[in-house]
Amino acid sequence: MRLVVAGAAGRMGRALIRAIAETEGAELSGAFERAGSDAIGKDAGELAGVGPLGVAVTDDPLPLVAAAEGVIDFTVPDATVALSELAAQARIVHVIGTTGMSETNLQRLDAAARHAVVIRSGNMSLGVNLLAGLARQAARALGPEWDVEIVEMHHRMKVDAPSGTALLLGEAVAKGREVALAEQSVRVRDGHTGARVEGTIGFATLRGGTVVGDHMVILAGPGERVELGHRAEDRMIFARGAVKAALWGKGAKPGHYGMADVLGLDRS
Ligand SMILES: NC(=O)C1=CN([C@@H]2O[C@H](COP(=O)(O)OP(=O)(O)OC[C@H]3O[C@@H](n4cnc5c(N)ncnc54)[C@H](OP(=O)(O)O)[C@@H]3O)[C@@H](O)[C@H]2O)C=CC1
Numbered sequence: 213m214r215l216v217v218a219g220a221a222g223r224m225g226r227a228l229i230r231a232i233a234e235t236e237g238a239e240l241s242g243a244f245e246r247a248g249s250d251a252i253g254k255d256a257g258e259l260a261g262v263g264p265l266g267v268a269v270t271d272d273p274l275p276l277v278a279a280a281e282g283v284i285d286f287t288v289p290d291a292t293v294a295l296s297e298l299a300a301q302a303r304i305v306h307v308i309g310t311t312g313m314s315e316t317n318l319q320r321l322d323a324a325a326r327h328a329v330v331i332r333s334g335n336m337s338l339g340v341n342l343l344a345g346l347a348r349q350a351a352r353a354l355g356p357e358w359d360v361e362i363v364e365m366h367h368r369m370k371v372d373a374p375s376g377t378a379l380l381l382g383e384a385v386a387k388g389r390e391v392a393l394a395e396q397s398v399r400v401r402d403g404h405t406g407a408r409v410e411g412t413i414g415f416a417t418l419r420g421g422t423v424v425g426d427h428m429v430i431l432a433g434p435g436e437r438v439e440l441g442h443r444a445e446d447r448m449i450f451a452r453g454a455v456k457a458a459l460w461g462k463g464a465k466p467g468h469y470g471m472a473d474v475l476g477l478d479r480s
């Protein structure tokens with residue numbers, strides 16, 4: 213499968229180039245970056261530390277997308293939305309790891325998914341997608357009298373909060389309780405907040421150092437706590453998940469999919 217990497221010089225862009233290089237059936241056909249990036253003109257393989265691949269980084273996605281079967285995109289929301297329109301025109305697979313999307317951004321991705329195979333997830337690792345299923349089951353079994361708090365920690369360079377994974381886990385808890393996350397989430401606490409409101413789903417964000425990504429779902433009941441967690445140790449878990457998603461998407465009909473579809477996990 214001919215794949216293009218968006219944001220090729222980023223932390224995830226480089227991991228994606230490595231993951232494509234090691235995956236049978238996947239081939240790097242193009243790589244691009246933001247206009248003005250120092251990476252323009254460099255060999256994508258050298259940038260990623262796998263040796264020359266004969267693919268120079270450019271700043272124009274259009275010809276790359278036109279000649280590819282899929283594009284893998286871990287960039288920023290505005291770039292992802294613009295790229296989704298190109299992927300829709302070319303009717304190819306668009307794997308999206310970018311987090312921090314607004315409701316308007318998501319509506320534009322839904323529009324693109326009428327023509328492209330869009331596979332989007334706040335976390336492409338097997339472990340987190342398994343954890344989401346466990347969190348959903350625990351929330352369903354324990355009920356709203358058990359308070360749910362979702363705690364995440366990431367490296368100091370992360371720009372969005374709560375993380376895409378924390379929101380994915382919040383959605384899983386909300387699904388288990390059959391409520392809408394938007395109506396129950398408490399994303400910030402400061403000052404005299406009053407007592408906790410039953411049924412709310414709280415989020416806490418920590419940032420520092422080089423932490424790849426830690427997530428904990430805490431269910432706190434009377435006199436006991438259940439803690440379900442995941443620690444990412446290497447970005448390659450996300451990159452390998454994204455390449456797997458692209459290969460899965462090659463045979464799929466246009467639509468907006470998630471990693472549960474790719475991994476064949478129970479969504480009930
Ligand atoms: N779903 C998942 O499993 C995971 C998701 N993520 C998400 O992926 C995203 C990227 O993370 P990370 O790699 O750490 O971030 P980085 O900042 O390291 O990488 C993003 C890259 O995208 C580039 N970029 C910005 N605008 C454009 C554009 N218009 N066209 C092409 N490239 C562009 C940036 O260039 P420049 O720096 O020059 O602006 C940068 O090189 C984040 O939203 C993060 O939360 C991360 C890990 C896993």
Ligand SMILES: O=C(O)C1=N[C@H](C(=O)O)C[C@H](O)C1
Nearest residue numbers: 311334370375376377424425
């Ligand atoms: O920005 C990151 O680094 C990560 N972002 C994703 C998120 O927002 O959850 C996934 C992972 O935790 C790393």
